[in-house]
Amino acid sequence: MSSIKKIALSMAVAGTATFAISAASAATIVIGNGAEPASIDPGKIEGQPGGMVAYQLFEGLTALNSEGEVIPGAAESWTATENNTVWTFELRDGLKWSNGEDVTAADFEYAWKRVVSPELASPYSWYMSKAAQIKNAQEAIDGTVEPSMLGVTAVDEDTLRVELKQSVPYFPSVAAHYTMYPVPQEVIEEHGDMWTRPGNMVSNGAYKLDAWTLNEKMDLVRNTNYWDNANVALDGVTFLPIEDENSELARFEAGEIHVTATVPNAQIPRLKREFADEFTIYPNLAVYYYEFNTEEPPFDDRRVRKALSLAIDREVIVRAVTKGGQTPAYTFVPTFVAGFEAPTVAESSLNQIERDRMAIELLAEAGFGKDNPLEVDFLYNTSEFHRSVAVAISQMWKQKLGVEMNLQNQEWKTFLETKKAGGFDVARAGWGGDYNEASTFLDLLRTGHGNNDSNFSNAEYDRLLVEAARAENANEYYTKAEAIISEEAPLAPIFYYTRTRMISENVQGWPVGNAQDVVYVKDLSLQ
């Protein structure tokens, strides 16, 4: 009798144990994150790997749905007054940090003032001034006023009032960015820089940090204090910082990863054939372009720049070289940006033969041709992908226009410095939108913008941008500004990025319609 009981008991124990393991592993999603984030402190994050982690750990005032539209996040509702320059957000009831403390409007106020403080030196502090246009943000960053003067106030526990220096009708979509996430003041003051370590870290999102082994993996587990915890399907997320695309793919094929960060370009045709259901392409709010050094002769001549831009056969580049389902780009602002209406430009209305003819004429006018070849020093950051695109484009220029191109590649940081110092004729560049609005792109070519490496300066263009910020319908001005870019050609847009991922068939609800690639794991489930 007793022995039978024992056996039954041990069987029961063994049974539950097995069940527990399989249930736990089934409810944890493993996502390739491309690289180890430099930081997961919302005030210090720059780049996709850090952002991806922050989306899970924290929740901002607003969030984005699977189509990239604004939905309520920590804030339940919001109102704009005084011509969109004062915004008031009402927080939800019962918001908690993962340590059980209340999330209040003061946490947002603290976080935002922290981002603009010179002590933190946040790489994204410009976001508070340039994108969000918060009052006194630029002054606080420059150190001319105290960060406490920033135009954000917690009126009471649940109400946050934001004052802007000019009208920003799209402020709620700006507020979804990770730079504007709340951070826990007490925890930061207690642990300093170490507050993002497992054990110290406190967050307000659907997940909290459980373990982090550098360059190996990061484990996030369910935050039971999250207000919507009942609707969160997955118990945990594991991020793997695999930089090598080929080994990431091999691990996906071995069933160790549910979602990869990207896929190797050369493998795309095979993946399309063999993994039709898993291989996923979706648009990305980013443009790939070549910028011209507009201060360096002969590239100060718009005819030279325009000719080079026209001679690029973008259809061939996206079809035969990049192969990732990218869209050829004829305007700098992606055509699918919310509300943006692209102007009609020569590049998009003509066919390639006509464009080539126009390019040869323009270059001849500027005094170059096959008998007097234009020499181009081309700079790109070391990457197989950029190299392939550059090889194809250099051949197009050489065969059509007789351009002699000298290709040079540099490691990322050196590349950025060389570009800043103007040590190039033509350079590869890419720009991803920080919010779904044309100004996140157009701003880049404003005179004196920190990333305006082509040193483009056009008074009319600057004026249009200033007026757009004040206008009821900014998009009219954006269209005009875009027409100037096409006319002056300070850069040659080549294609709009797509994101390519391998997504396991078990994963349900991946937001492929979100061009900013903002993914909230809380909305996903595994079958």
Add this chain to the structure above:
Amino acid sequence: MTTQDQVLPDSVKGRSLWDDAFRRFKANRAAMISLIVLVFVAAFAIFGNYLTQWDYETVDWFALEDVEFYGKPAMTHPNEYAAEIGTAPHYFGTDSDGRDLLARLVQGSRISLMVGLMGALVAVVIGTIYGAVSGYMGGKVDSLMMRAVEILMSFPFMFLVIVLMAIFGRNVLLIFIAIGAVSWLDMARIVRGQTLSLKNKEFVEAAIAQGVRTPVIIMRHIVPNVLGVVVVYATLLVPQMILFESFISFLGLGVSEPQTSWGALISAGADSMRITPWQLIFPLLALTITLFCFNFVGDGLRDALDPKNKK
């Protein structure tokens, strides 16, 4: 003396060390075959571009459309339309950018062989003279010169290459300089060791007794006697230099586009070996064959020049 020479019958004429060595080398079949193969490799590098109508930088837009199928090695262009309008085929296929692999392999062979030979040449010239002077002079001069070599040897070489690239930008010449700068260090040590054992030999003492000046002794008496060792070491150095260049190119620090080298080709081929294996196979074959041959020839020379080997 002269009369004596004239009366000596031909059959008694002495065989020089070099004659012996040449005879022994010819008897070494592996070394001889390797030497012939190396001649073919050199011919391929020099005249190979006449084998194809493509040059190493022109993109074949037809092949680029789908390298996996239209870029395959073939005797007629796999793209039917391209074949019809008379586009030249790619006998070795194309690389992933649609450029003819045969033409690129020829161009890459030139760079790689040049790097190997240049590296070995620098090593022979500088290393031999430096080592001979150091060994013959002895004393303080020897100490100073050898400490200098040791300092250079302890310098992390990759670091030197990266610094050079960062300061002067990408340039094939820089690879030559960087490789040459370190390749002679080992050679200098070897030659110094040989010199130490030679400098107390009778013929050197005789020269000193006749009042021959030191530079002349080094050039006329020491250097010719260490050449055997030097030649052997140089042939083994060539593959080492080629591998080294491959390594630098594999890391992305070597030759810049559109030029290429064996290392750069192998690096690119390895990335896509699952779908376009020919991009790896051809450059790998070229590299492996050359390395094997140089090593066999080096081995053969070592056996041939060994004076104790009196077969």
